[in-house]
Amino acid sequence: MLFSNENIATYINFNFEPVWVSVRPVPRVTIDFGNDVIVKRTLHGNVATYACTAEGKVLDILPGIYEPVAYLDRLEQLRLLHKWIAGARDEATMAGLLMGYHQRQLDSLESNQPHLKLAEYPMASITGAEQGTRIVLEPARRIAARRAAAHTERATAPGDSRDLANWEALFIDTSVNEQIRRRDIHRHLLEQQVLVTPEQVTKWLYREVLHADLDDPYLGLGNVLFDNYPFANRD
Amino acid sequence: MKTLQVLTMMLAALAVAVGDTNVTTIPGKQETGERVTPPARPIQPADLTKMRIERPLEKALSDVNKSPTQSDTLATGSRQPERADVGKRIIEFDLESAIASAGEDSVPDTALAESDLPKLAIEAPVEQILSSGPHRPDNPHVLPGLVNWHADIESACRASEHSGKPVLLFHLLGQLDQEFT
Numbered sequence: 001m002l003f004s005n006e007n008i009a010t011y012i013n014f015n016f017e018p019v020w021v022s023v024r025p026v027p028r029v030t031i032d033f034g035n036d037v038i039v040k041r042t043l044h045g046n047v048a049t050y051a052c053t054a055e056g057k058v059l060d061i062l063p064g065i066y067e068p069v070a071y072l073d074r075l076e077q078l079r080l081l082h083k084w085i086a087g088a089r090d091e092a093t094m095a096g097l098l099m100g101y102h103q104r105q106l107d108s109l110e111s112n113q114p115h116l117k118l119a120e121y122p123m124a125s126i127t128g129a130e131q132g133t134r135i136v137l138e139p140a141r142r143i144a145a146r147r148a149a150a151h152t153e154r155a156t157a158p159g160d161s162r163d164l165a166n167w168e169a170l171f172i173d174t175s176v177n178e179q180i181r182r183r184d185i186h187r188h189l190l191e192q193q194v195l196v197t198p199e200q201v202t203k204w205l206y207r208e209v210l211h212a213d214l215d216d217p218y219l220g221l222g223n224v225l226f227d228n229y230p231f232a233n234r235d
Numbered sequence: 236m237k238t239l240q241v242l243t244m245m246l247a248a249l250a251v252a253v254g255d256t257n258v259t260t261i262p263g264k265q266e267t268g269e270r271v272t273p274p275a276r277p278i279q280p281a282d283l284t285k286m287r288i289e290r291p292l293e294k295a296l297s298d299v300n301k302s303p304t305q306s307d308t309l310a311t312g313s314r315q316p317e318r319a320d321v322g323k324r325i326i327e328f329d330l331e332s333a334i335a336s337a338g339e340d341s342v343p344d345t346a347l348a349e350s351d352l353p354k355l356a357i358e359a360p361v362e363q364i365l366s367s368g369p370h371r372p373d374n375p376h377v378l379p380g381l382v383n384w385h386a387d388i389e390s391a392c393r394a395s396e397h398s399g400k401p402v403l404l405f406h407l408l409g410q411l412d413q414e415f416t
Contacts (some may be wrong), residue, residue, distance in 0.1 A: 003382045003411075012382050017403065020404075020405040051401050052401060080402065085401070198388075
């Protein structure tokens with residue numbers, strides 16, 4: 001549903017080279033209520049958004065699903081991060097910059113502060129002519145001001161209870177993603193000390209952060225399938 | 236001697252049953268040709284205990300492994316072997332094994348035997364399917380949003396080299412281009 005949002009889709013198409021990959025099947029359940037009402041849904045589905053370099057190295061990860069306004073904002077952060085890192089002359093320099101980024105974000109989150117934010121400012125020469133931009137991590141007070149603005153925007157946005165993108169639970173999930181799950185991700189990427197590929201972190205991410213073990217043959221339904229199995233002792 | 240007496244009594248009983256009294260004689264009376272009626276046998280209740288009706292479980296289990304194959308049966312022209320009275324473990328294979336063996340060809344022989352159903356019992360006739368109107372698949376294909384996705388990560392990385400844009404890799408459980416993901 002996020003990718004059916006015109007603002008998000010346009011932003012992605014304009015600023016990224018997008019690709020989706022299925023990492024595992026998802027279990028589906030069908031509940032027939034017996035009165036011609038049938039409900040189908042998935043269980044234990046989960047997603048992750050990676051920002052990567054052209055060499056396929058991970059810059060940062062957004063775990064889980066976000067509400068649209070926050071997702072768009074984080075996509076902008078990922079774009080700026082790539083722009084900031086891409087200026088490095090070699091991979092070692094790039095890794096150093098990236099480790100510094102993850103360290104500062106981790107410090108902020110462990111101090112119960114929100115994520116630091118990258119901001120792009122125009123750079124002017126002595127003559128006043130604009131010479132590109134510079135990207136910095138913004139101080140916390142600026143972030144607080146932005147958060148207040150985003151809150152106002154959210155409160156005044158037209159709501160539609162039928163639209164899952166405006167579902168209240170999404171805001172809660174977004175907050176957990178930002179404060180808890182991303183903290184674990186920053187720590188893990190920092191521990192690697194080198195640039196890693198998505199394949200090197202995906203299983204860890206799903207098992208430790210999203211709590212969906214990709215190697216689980218029962219797709220996370222083992223307890224449901226076997227806890228009440230009446231013939232367990234007989235078999 | 237006892238066996239001879241038993242046989243004689245059985246013959247006598249058979250003769251009574253078919254109405255032929257000529258063959259019914261008693262030893263020692265043959266010289267006179269006197270017809271006699273055989274003594275009535277006490278009727279014994281039939282042995283219908285569980286052991287006579289059902290085969291012992293141990294035998295049934297051992298027969299499962301050495302039951303003749305279909306080709307053997309055809310060659311000898313004998314009847315299909317009696318279905319063994321076997322336990323749940325033999326008939327069903329437990330859920331863990333079923334899930335673990337999905338996609339493998341390791342289905343137990345007993346399961347194959349149980350699933351030998353005629354085609355019509357399994358598939359609906361084509362006419363019936365066609366007359367039921369458009370079929371809605373279980374998990375229909377949908378457009379994966381409004382994003383212009385690359386086909387795979389390699390092509391996304393190649394495009395990134397040319398455009399200078401970062402790769403946005405979206406991982407998910409299930410398929411983004413299916414309704415239920």
